[in-house]
Amino acid sequence: MSWGIVLFTTVFETAFKDRSLGIVMLPVATVMMAVALAFFPSEVRPLVPALQANRILGIHVTTMVLSYSALSVSFGASILYLLKTARPETAAVTSEIKTSRLPKPSARSPTGPYSSASRC
Numbered sequence: 001m002s003w004g005i006v007l008f009t010t011v012f013e014t015a016f017k018d019r020s021l022g023i024v025m026l027p028v029a030t031v032m033m034a035v036a037l038a039f040f041p042s043e044v045r046p047l048v049p050a051l052q053a054n055r056i057l058g059i060h061v062t063t064m065v066l067s068y069s070a071l072s073v074s075f076g077a078s079i080l081y082l083l084k085t086a087r088p089e090t091a092a093v094t095s096e097i098k099t100s101r102l103p104k105p106s107a108r109s110p111t112g113p114y115s116s117a118s119r120c
Helices: 002-016 021-039 054-086
Strands: none
Touching: 002 021, 002 054, 021 054
């Protein structure tokens, strides 16, 4: 999964020309690799018969690892966005975060689907 995080972080940074996501996600990927190296067993045991459909199992595992990796990168991007909107005056960390494509905090509609103004 950590290689998927590196892949999706690289894709995100290339697509949006924003290098700040790697500051958060690459240490996470490195820690995940170190934990896998230190604690996961190296011997391979046979699968139970229900999981021995090779083609379906390969597709399933690949899809799940890539989806968890994309979820992790989107979580890191959302944390960076929340840090920027929570304290815009802290220029040391958050000034490099480019969120021009995201809505401004003041642009949120007070009459959303769950607000009291929209109830009749």
